[in-house]
Amino acid sequence: xxxxxxxxxxxxTEGAIVQxxxxxxxxxxNGLFWYQQHAGEAPTxxxxxxxxxxxxxxxxxxxxxxxxxxxxxxxxxxQMKDSASYLCAVRDPYNNNDMRFGAGTRLTVKP
Amino acid sequence: DTGxxxxxxxxxxxxxxxVTFRCDPISEHNRLYWYRQTLGQGPxxxxxxxxxxxxxxxxxxxxxxxxxxxxxxxSTLEIQRTEQGDSAMYLCASSQFSGDTGELFFGExxxxxxx
Numbered sequence: 001x002x003x004x005x006x007x008x009x010x011x012x013t014e015g016a017i018v019q020x021x022x023x024x025x026x027x028x029x030n031g032l033f034w035y036q037q038h039a040g041e042a043p044t045x046x047x048x049x050x051x052x053x054x055x056x057x058x059x060x061x062x063x064x065x066x067x068x069x070x071x072x073x074x075x076x077x078x079q080m081k082d083s084a085s086y087l088c089a090v091r092d093p094y095n096n097n098d099m100r101f102g103a104g105t106r107l108t109v110k111p
Numbered sequence: 112d113t114g115x116x117x118x119x120x121x122x123x124x125x126x127x128x129x130v131t132f133r134c135d136p137i138s139e140h141n142r143l144y145w146y147r148q149t150l151g152q153g154p155x156x157x158x159x160x161x162x163x164x165x166x167x168x169x170x171x172x173x174x175x176x177x178x179x180x181x182x183x184x185x186s187t188l189e190i191q192r193t194e195q196g197d198s199a200m201y202l203c204a205s206s207q208f209s210g211d212t213g214e215l216f217f218g219e220x221x222x223x224x225x226x
Contacts, residue, residue: 042217087153101153
């Protein structure tokens with residue numbers, strides 16, 4: 001089976017740093033993705049990790065540990081517009097390389 | 112290219128009716144995915160195509176659901192004899208899996224309400 005787990009909700013303050021965790025158990029692994037989804041809109045791609053370590057893209061960074069089945073998304077200098085759902089997704093080569101999503105973490109940024 | 116487009120954006124139907132959604136992917140993408148998303152949940156995988164071949168179907172895809180991608184370009188998702196539990200956002204996504212990240216590009220979705 002496949003499990004991708006994330007916290008349901010998080011709240012943080014504007015200007016702060018927040019870390020959103022994701023753990024996964026899949027048959028295989030061929031990359032982990034983070035997507036951002038604002039309410040009523042389509043998900044948009046944020047980051048991709050396939051090797052262990054930290055990938056940094058501006059205010060957003062994503063970390064992967066394949067041995068632990070663990071990733072996190074780090075958001076720095078939070079802005080109000082960062083209020084959204086953050087979806088963790090894993091690509092599984094034992095399932096035709098298709099992408100499976102977690103339920104998402106709804107982040108609320110407060111002033 | 113303007114990205115992935117889906118039509119219609121909203122559909123309200125009565126229980127028992129058939130509905131069809133269309134997805135036009137990014138033109139150079141060879142993979143096309145259908146997902147279903149309900150409020151507060153992540154996208155649930157339904158099926159996907161590589162070119163015109165349907166490579167996988169989820170167990171969520173009952174016999175009432177059928178998807179096609181006849182010429183390897185646009186795709187349709189048909190739901191027959193709709194039920195209230197079919198009410199959801201149906202998301203289409205495309206990707207070009209060619210050794211790069213292969214991230215998905217999503218359309219805006221087709222929201223279905225079954226009365």
